[in-house]
Amino acid sequence: MKNFIGVDWGTSSFRAYRVVDGAIIERRASADGILTVPPGGHAATLSARLAGWPSDGAIVLSGMIGSRQGWREASYAPCPADAAAVAKARIAWREPGLGEITLLPGLVAHDSRGVPDVMRGEEAQVFGAMRALGVEVGMFILPGTHSKRVEVRRGRVESFATYMTGEVFAALRDHTILGRLMEADNAPGDGSGFKRGVEEGAQAGPCGDLLHRLFAVRTLGLFGQLPAAELPDYLSGLLIGAELSASPSPAESGAYVIGSGELTKRYQKGAEILGFALEAAPEDCVVLGQSFIMDHAI
């Protein structure tokens, strides 16, 4: 698909891209996440955000906009899923004043015990990253409140898992004793706390050991082994180190990170400490993924 408007519409953010002849020629971003849109207000919000852009082309949406809390509910395509399987589960309709709207589905994966895991929006980023990087195998990590780790083989999403790393970090820092010794001004550390955290979070040991390792945030502070300014980074390192060393190891195949800004760099630094590289996918790869998925629509 060479000419369309691509929208990545998540819980707390809205990003739109105008694509002409396969290239992004305009971008718009706002805080109009689906949680801020009143019931029945999605078409009006979208019209307002896209004002001034040609309204006769296709509009492709991905992300939480397709969830039960979004505009309309698109199903989850089951893993393993290639681009054609994702495209097949899309829903589409004609919206007065906007044109043809296509809403891409999410993905669902089940582990060996039958526990389901879900994502919405990240699959478009992963297909786009594959295209941008020219790879069809590897581990794709999308850091965030709920980090996603996506296994790709032969150009399809084999499986994925959600890690609550970001949300657990915030809950522990703000609502447990671990935050007490941290400095309120949150002065940036010198990197020593993060490095130590990554190493200790990645140590071998069963999953319950994490409940113990966390307590070191307190004792290293109490015993003066780490200054207060290093404690937030130590906790961040512990959790990122634990996530990066969860099974299966991203170090075993090529590993890539999708995202932008500080958090992406933090994951790259964590991987470097653990001895492997996390190659960054280009920003805005979601649009490339939406286009690729739509090209496989039957």
Place this chain on the structure above:
Amino acid sequence: MKNFIGVDWGTSSFRAYRVVDGAIIERRASADGILTVPPGGHAATLSARLAGWPSDGAIVLSGMIGSRQGWREASYAPCPADAAAVAKARIAWREPGLGEITLLPGLVAHDSRGVPDVMRGEEAQVFGAMRALGVEVGMFILPGTHSKRVEVRRGRVESFATYMTGEVFAALRDHTILGRLMEADNAPGDGSGFKRGVEEGAQAGPCGDLLHRLFAVRTLGLFGQLPAAELPDYLSGLLIGAELSASPSPAESGAYVIGSGELTKRYQKGAEILGFALEAAPEDCVVLGQSFIMDHAI
């Protein structure tokens, strides 16, 4: 020590025992934890709580009362520590109107990377449990906000580790997305959620896997695999199962639980699901431990 007043004075609770000829003849408990006592008010609080009890004997205190936030600061005895080593690090003074006060120290242990861990008060309970149960080897688990797991060999505390199980449970339930699908009325579950949680929390896998397994609280609810009433118990089971399968395994030697009430039963049930027994120590074993430690004072 056959005749004394033993006090277990923690952060949020105060428990006093009047011991005559080696037997507890009176108990008092209140919510006068050290956090509620104004600076300099410890003697007055203690006098008020012990009013009417003979004031000419020895008073032995253990718990957070010996911390920097307590009455006076007693040091930490280093592990491995036998009763004599604990007794040696005690501090004592004569308090007008109260008599001879002895404040027992805490314990400190270091792991292979030099990370310290600390406890105050639990060591007296463990020595008491050893005496009450007639054992000198085993794993003693003290469930709580910060669970302690204490390894005992030849009657001494070899090492121990803190697990933030209780506090992590509360932070995740109250301050992350995992609490959203839980029922507000917190109806008691039928046990199926707890059992599944324990089994999945105890599965083999590196420590970072816990960050992923937690997300099942959400997905099992979303997909209707567990009713909302079972979700709190599933989360509790996940964390207790993870703690009980942390290294070293409590199943390898005799395993004991020290505590009272619902939480102790929950740990025993968790151990049973995992195929080993957690024998409960008698309540009030802290007094037996204080007495045993003081009998080893030089």
